[in-house]
Amino acid sequence: xxxxxxxxxxxxxxxxLAAEPSAAHPGRARRIPFLEMxxxxxxxxxxxxxxxxxxxxxxxxxxxxxxxxxxxxxxLDSAMANAALSKLDYSREVVTIDMQIAFMRxxxxxxxxxxxxxxxGRSICFCEAVIEDESGQITAKxxxxxxxxxxxxxxxxx
Numbered sequence: 001x002x003x004x005x006x007x008x009x010x011x012x013x014x015x016x017l018a019a020e021p022s023a024a025h026p027g028r029a030r031r032i033p034f035l036e037m038x039x040x041x042x043x044x045x046x047x048x049x050x051x052x053x054x055x056x057x058x059x060x061x062x063x064x065x066x067x068x069x070x071x072x073x074x075x076l077d078s079a080m081a082n083a084a085l086s087k088l089d090y091s092r093e094v095v096t097i098d099m100q101i102a103f104m105r106x107x108x109x110x111x112x113x114x115x116x117x118x119x120x121g122r123s124i125c126f127c128e129a130v131i132e133d134e135s136g137q138i139t140a141k142x143x144x145x146x147x148x149x150x151x152x153x154x155x156x157x158x
Contacts, residue, residue, distance in 0.1 A: 066106030
């Protein structure tokens with residue numbers, strides 16, 4: 001039997017942020033267990049810009065020692081989705097329609113994904129995002145299309 005990994009302090013912060021209720025921002029109270037599990041946390045979200053940070057752990061790496069592509073893509077998706085949501089002050093929800101990703105270099109250490117809402121209308125939002133490592137090097141870039149929708153019941157954590 002393998003020992004359990006040590007508790008990650010970032011996961012507790014992410015869980016507290018995700019579970020924090022807000023009458024002004026109902027979308028912020030939605031839990032996304034996967035993002036909690038990997039330890040990502042929102043550090044900025046306003047006016048069509050969102051920043052998500054993550055300290056890579058050994059269990060989030062690929063066999064080459066860099067951040068797993070799925071983790072990198074999830075950070076980009078989350079940064080863009082939160083940028084789209086913040087553009088409307090979290091009055092609606094979004095679902096990802098399309099994403100294109102360019103992996104520029106291996107993602108290592110502390111990552112910062114910055115998403116920006118760059119266009120769209122009442123039902124669609126176009127976004128861009130980049131991930132930088134601790135040294136400011138861009139490790140990945142993305143563009144995405146998101147559909148706005150009326151908030152519905154959350155199924156996360158059932």
